[in-house]
Amino acid sequence: MTKVNIDWDKLEFAYLPTKTMYMTTKEGDKPWEPGALVPFGPIQINPCAGVLNYGQGVFEGMKAQRTKKNEILLFRPLDNGKRMEESSARMTMPPYDAQKYVYWVKKVVTANEEYVPPYGKGSLYIRPILFGSGPVLGVAPAPSYTFIIFVVPVGPYFKSGFKPIKLEITKQYHRSATKGTGNVKTVCNYAGTIKPALETHARGFDQLIYLDAMHEKYIEEVGTANFFCVLNGEVVTPKLGSILPGITRASIITLAKDKLKINVIERDISYEEVFDASEVFCTGTAAVVTPIGSITFEGKEHIFNNFKVGKVTQDLYDLLTGIQLGEKPDPYNWVVKVK
């Protein structure tokens, strides 16, 4: 394994070029080409491509982690592959087979092994993208598609330990409409959330909490993470619908029920209810579990557990990261070994 010149202690969640990516295309009614590992770098694209003009594109986010024993592990990669199949179908794009997706994810990680940070220094973030690359002028499915898997080494999410974040509930913006594409990991959902995020950062918050577009009453999610709270000793999370069905969310639900023996309820949660929660946290691949220290609504800050990490939050974080790093039993076969 060649050495790369990266200061592992300074890694952030930011773009860095790596060595190798996987790329394949699909023309018209023909099947997906076999594709191949190719040098990472810019690609040529037709200015009339479906993705550039009408946002016909989806993505995934996963990570590969190095364990203490120097293995490299993936977490539930087939679930990401299946989610990408579903996302693609919603965007009228030909799905890429989930089993093959996992095969090529492993190949790309192996080909970039020197970019997988040492144990405890972060992870190799895996970004599969699938988009309409063929030219289309009217709003219609593109005639051809491209699927790429590239990787970027990223630092640990919590550099200075687990730190509860400050959030703000907005009624100024919605992330997704009822019956829209909120449950799909399509590129279309994200550009519009950048301005609200910058505005909330300027007001001193880490992220926004979006409410449902129909009633402006129920919590949807936190920017790019799913929402959870502990209410009267039960774990409560917004039901699926217009939220993104997170794989971390599904894993946390399983662990809370099976391992912590806590009742988990998926339902509508009004924001007023949340102010009485004993613990609040959000989940996603990058940070796994992020404790929420306070939520501000209409200028009033509601603080949870004195800005300290609650027991349920900590236990779920320890359980899930333990499984992901091969340090705790994995009865669900969630972990897939690359090396």
Ligand SMILES: *Cc1c(COP(=O)(O)O)cnc(C)c1O
């Ligand atoms: C990807 C994503 C999540 C988290 O999903 P995971 O599978 O847990 O990483 C949550 N919300 C949004 C909007 C997302 O795009």
